[in-house]
Amino acid sequence: MSEHDTNLYGTIHGGVVMKLIDDAAAAAAGRHADGPAVTVSVDRMTFLAPVRAGDLLSVEAGLERAGRTSMTVGVRVTAERWNSSGPATEVATAFLTFVAIDAEGSPRPVPALHVVNAGVS
DSSP states (O other): OOGGGBOTTSBBOHHHHHHHHHHHHHHHHHHHHTSOEEEEEEEEEEEOSOOBTTEEEEEEEEEEEEOSSEEEEEEEEEEEETTOOSOOEEEEEEEEEEEEBOTTSOBOOOOOOOOOOOOOO
């Protein structure tokens, strides 16, 4: 994150983080739907810690649920200092709902979500 993205408090503007979250969630939904998927709602957005200029952010998004045409995507954002080897800090989480669309912009079916058991015993 750069100084360009800071707010009046000197931390990264929440809207910048929200855009990263929406981009990552859209990629996860689009991959699952094998085509375009649009944001329908932000069901929950939680900012847990401030992000500072110089932080390196990691954004992880994955499907939580797939309905007939809609998908719920969970997102986790972590930050670490660019010049430190310390642990990453969880700075935000979110849940968003997407709908897959066809070329005319109408909702279209999405594949079922298959949960893979990692062999935990």
